[in-house]
Amino acid sequence: MGEKVFMQGNQAMAESAIRAGCKLFFGYPITPSSEVPEYYANVMETRPEEGVMFIQAETEVAAFNMVAGACATGHRAMTATAGPGFDLGQEAMSYMSAADIPSVVVEVQRPGPGDGEILAAQGDYFSAVKGGGHGDYCNLVLAPYSVQEMCELMQEAFDLAQKYSNPVVLLTDATLAKMRESVELPGYKEAPDPKTVRNALTGCKGREPHKVVTCGDGAVQWEEFNLRLQEKYAKIAANEVRYQEYNMEDADIILVAYGSVARVCESAMKLAREEGIKVGMIRPISLWPFPNVAFEGKKGKKFLVVELSAGQMVQDVKLAVDDKKDVTFFGKLGGTTPSPKVVLEQIKKLV
């Protein structure tokens, strides 16, 4: 840790990725993620000592496949995109999951469907968390709620990807991406030698060749192959659940939110407490694996799930609570974000 700077989310996150040893960036510009490729392009020019390489791909399809190729060689690489670009990357996401490729993808959410505004939204929860591509696979999905946390989770994403040989998605939104706030930039980390990364293609002189493949055999083999993937997901689910709890000791009403709208909810919780309403909050940080454990033993509490969507994460909350009748949903659509006072009004409806 070191210098405190006033920095934009996308730029601080890009700097953190470079400091985590991610020297390879492949991307196709799309608002509100474009400052990430721009930052890499700029560092490639102005700080040659970093050894950064940026390639602007012809499409997101190509960018995701470039990431797959680079990560298969044991190097740290990533792309950053918004919803429409993430759609195009799904073929590669599915393949990278099957082939155990330790990749990192940043998805900056904006509204949809189709084209959409360039403001904040959370309508891509399903495509990131439930697997937007085909087959039974899981991305490890992390959701920061401040510029500081964007930096920390960005660095951790590379470690997790390599630890589990699995794609990691950092799911942010336009507010986090564009906002500027004080941040203590994380320090430099040494990326592991590609030769030590599991199954990396580094040249097979003197050893058995590594193969980056899926299964490509009959049904029996495909079943075994899938069961092995499921074992990996069970291990991630057991070890990588992250969430933050606020004021749970005496809370009657529990807000549930992630990303930028969790910041709004945190202020709404303070406003409610000032009026004597006992409000707490659960903030999922890992969206997959979802923090089911945070909802255990909360019988009789009321849950208010706030999202910038028509109701996506709320489905996982309903699966996690004792009684889904305790769950109320409040969503905003199209690039609008509720203010703390608007969330407070929703809280009061439950009192």
Place this chain on the structure above:
Amino acid sequence: MKKELLFSGIGGQGVITLGETLCDAAIKAGYNVTFVPFYGQEKRGGRTMCNIVISDGVESPIISEADIMLIFDERSLHDYQDLMSPDGTLIINSSMVQIEPTVECKDIRKVPFNDLAVEVGNAKTANVVAMGYIAKLLPEIPYEIIKEKVADSFAAKPKLIPVNMEAIQKGYEL
């Protein structure tokens, strides 16, 4: 302390730059600051708005009610006046806004920032005149620091620093 601010105008008027520069000064004065810009796809002529929260702690970057709102064009007044705190200060650029605000707010100030900028000798300094005016309403942030940050923002064009120092002083003395 906690102040919620909203500045809004048309792309090219310098509203976002004004917000960023004020944030730099507030940080230097030791506060926690969040800055969230909102704009459309257009580079110029589109909507530009920003939410700024200056506080001692961690707060929502999205404001509930503006303690200070700066409005640089009519569409902005129409779109955002409902976010005005009844106890806050609504500052309207009367060079560009002819319509009357409908929101209930005790303290409405109409200031012809563009005309004042012309008086200073550079029509492009309207946002800096506004900065001086806002500085007076935010005594928590030392005026000297705000001036220093305005000067810093012209580091690449030092010839423009004197006229902008004149502009900020003009706004401050209104």
